[in-house]
Amino acid sequence: MTAYRTRSIQLHDFGTPPTLTQHEIDAPTGSEVLVRVTGAGVCHSDLHLQDGYYDLGGGEHLSFRQRVTFPVTPGHEISGVVVARGEDATGATIGQNVLVCPWVGCGDCPRCVRGYENLCSNSRFLGVNRDGGYAEHVLVPHSRYLIDLGDLDPARAAPLTCSGxxxxxxxxxxxxxxxxxxxxxxxxxxxxxxxxxxxxxxxxxxxxxxxxxxxxxxxxxxxxxxxxxxxxxxxxxxxxxxxxxxxxxxxxxxxxxxxxxxxxxxxxxxxxxxxxxxxxxxxxxxxxxxxxxxxxxxxxSYIGKLDELRELVTLVRTHGLPDIPVHTRELHEAPQAMDELRSGSVVGRFVLVP
Ligand SMILES: [Zn+2]
Ligand SMILES: [Zn+2]
CATH class of the missing domain: 3.40.50.720 (NAD(P)-binding Rossmann-like Domain)
Known part of the structure; x- marks a missing residue:
């Protein structure tokens, strides 16, 4: 099996800065699709992941401890280009400009069956529970999570998957x-x-x-x-x-x-x-x-459904992307971008362009 050389930003534990790592990523099999990342938005949730908890007030925290396995690559606002696909990954074309929906559920529970994978209790979200978009490549478990971007600017479109x-x-x-x-x-x-x-x-x-x-x-x-x-x-x-x-x-x-x-x-x-x-x-x-x-x-309201993301992409492909400031950064600048976002000084969105 071919493997691809790639670089990714990885978190190794809660409360520590992420590091840039070179490693190999397996070629996709079955329904999987390998996407070369062309845009990865830096979201406030990535800071919660780095911290390891949400603040519930009164000194109480909601921990990520049970949900995250290290090392993990953050990044759930992902656009990219399809570079390889497994034998069962129908609907994905090599070279296609896509948005990657990172909100992957178990597929079996009542919420997933109703299309609310974003509300699944056994989520396998990209950039949270499995490797995400702060990388040159991301492995997507199924081609159904890809949405055709047409000729939309991938860096400006990436934030559609979370903030959008x-x-x-x-x-x-x-x-x-x-x-x-x-x-x-x-x-x-x-x-x-x-x-x-x-x-x-x-x-x-x-x-x-x-x-x-x-x-x-x-x-x-x-x-x-x-x-x-x-x-x-x-x-x-x-x-x-x-x-x-x-x-x-x-x-x-x-x-x-x-x-x-x-x-x-x-x-x-x-x-x-x-x-x-x-x-x-x-x-x-x-x-x-x-x-x-x-x-x-x-x-x-917690993120949204895959169907809603498809609707949203159709909307912006017809009427244009929302006009908000997007600042692109290189992959190795992810730690500084996260720090700047934390400081509250950012107006608009940082998007990593590996
Ligand atoms: Zn987010
Ligand atoms: Zn589920």
Whole structure:
């Protein structure tokens, strides 16, 4: 069997910096496809993987310990070109420009059977539970996880598989209300800017963005937000209500912190919906009677389905990619890119181009 020489960025334990490693990767067999990576987005979840936990607030953590085997190559926002395929990998063409859906489930549980592989409890996600895209090559278990990119720019398209899909699926939970009523988006990091850009591509009402960082507020306005408000302003709630121009009925929280939920919970009005897709961490106090009295919905949204990713790619191949800043970096620059993302200084998305 031929093997391919490759280089990848590997994590060897939690809490340690990743390193660049040269090694061999086996040729694909069966339904597998080998993809040469042309874009790998650096996502905040990669930092959670490096840390080994999510912050639940109050000093509590949710550990990755049971779910990760080291060494592991991070990276779940992957575009590439098909270079080899197993004998059963139908539907993949050598030389094809593809997006790789990393959200691989067990395939057998009730959630997988219903198409929600992203919610599988026995996930085999690329870049989390098995090697991902911070590499020259990635082995994809089945050609069904490949989506044709046509002539879309692979570096700009790579973030579609996580920040794109996560926001697309979350926006979908609001239905047609967003055609007329502006969504309030908490956060203008990778996910928030993607949400603003996608709403524009989808022809929805221009959103109101709430973000602490002034540069990110500017980026949100440039991406199409109708207003960008600093939540630390004394009159921030009034500014948000004024920018919405009516009752606040739709809030998307892509930060997912105690403070953003507290503000969302305070702002949302009768019949409204809060969708939380961010995982930053923390906790807050909830006054239970205000949930039924206002008849509000509080919904979590975790990535999205393979079918939704296919829909999203069809959408952007017709209407264009969301216009958000993408900064390309070489593979060996991954550790610095992760550190910069952690420092909070990045506006837009880092994409590794091996
Ligand atoms: Zn991600
Ligand atoms: Zn499953």
């Amino acid at each position: 899909l996560t926001t697309y699926s979350a926006i979908g939970k609001f239905g047609s209300e967003l055609d007329e009523e502006p969504l309030v988006i908490f956060g203008a990091g990778g996910l928030g800017l993607m949400a603003v850009g996608l709403l524009a591509v989808m022809g929805k009402a221009r959103p109101v963005v709430v973000e602490i960082d002034p540069e990110r507020r500017s980026a949100a306005l440039a991406a199409g937000a109708r207003a960008a408000i600093d939540p630390t302003d004394r009159d921030a709630d009034e500014q948000i209500r004024a920018a919405v121009g009516g009752p606040v009925l739709a809030i998307l929280d892509v930060v997912g912190a105690g403070a953003t939920f507290a503000q969302s919970y305070r702002l949302i009005e009768k019949g409204g919906r809060i969708v939380i897709a961010g995982l930053l961490g923390g906790d807050t106090r909830v006054q239970v009677p205000l949930i039924p009295m206002r008849s509000i919905s509080i919904e979590g």
